Amino acid sequence: MITLIFETGDTVDFPFDSFVEEDLSGLDLHRAIFERLDVSGADFTGSNLRNAIFDYAILVGAKMSKAALMNSTFSCAKMEDVDLTESIAVFADFYKADLSGASLKGADVGGSRFIGAKLSSVNLDAKRVDEADFTGAIYDEKTVWPVGFDPEMYGAIKI
Template identity: 40%
Template sequence: MIIKCVDSYGTLVKIPERELRGADLSGLELHRALLQNADLQGSLAVDANMRGAFLQWANLADANFSGANLITADVWHAHCRGASFSGAKMRGVVAEHASFVRADLSGADVCGGTFKNANFVDAICDFSEYDESDFEGAIFSEDTKFPPGFDPIAHGFTLVTDRSS
């Protein structure tokens, strides 16, 4: 499969799916991109427009989505371990069952996002905005960082103390 998108200069860019791992997608126009099950591990997508992108079951481990537009993106069951979403626009994102272990969501706007049963163990969850987000059943650890005044239990999170499983 070939991913076709446009760069910031309006030039058509073609990226073979097998070359997405570690690819530089920064600033690209990936609105509603079909990237289910894609391997984007270690990729750079800084300031990329991935609004409404389909990233279900994708491997996003160690990828950098800093400042990216992920509004209404579907990252259901995505593997986001160690990924950076710092300053990302994630309003309305669907991230049920996603793993954000050791991910950086500092400054991310997650208003209206669905994070049911997501894993935030050891993550930096210092969100800029989080009104109307659903964290029911999401898990966190004592090392997970939240915004000042944010009560994870009141927002539906469950504290995990045994991380052996």
């Protein structure tokens, strides 16, 4: 059994030993604390993860499509190949997160921070990308941006 703690002090017990590859889709996990946990391959599709904390967490291959991620933090998280398609990541913080190979296609990233993030091979054909902060974020020729968007004008660095 694993106990998930929330910023409110509430807890929820889950009947498994880790979150790796677990189905957490459609759950209300508002203000949940996943800091430093391994949730690789977990399915959060359509979940409410507003204000959730994923700082230093391992989310490799996690599914977060259509999830509510407003104000969530992913500082220094390992997020390679995460599916964030059509998620609502408004004001989410991806400070120094490794998003290599992730997809944010159709996601709303207005006000989000990607400061120092690794964006190699990321699909960032997202909504309101011009309202996000890419200062010091690193991207490559395989990174997909919206047509007409110049990432270097928003602080991103091509490698």
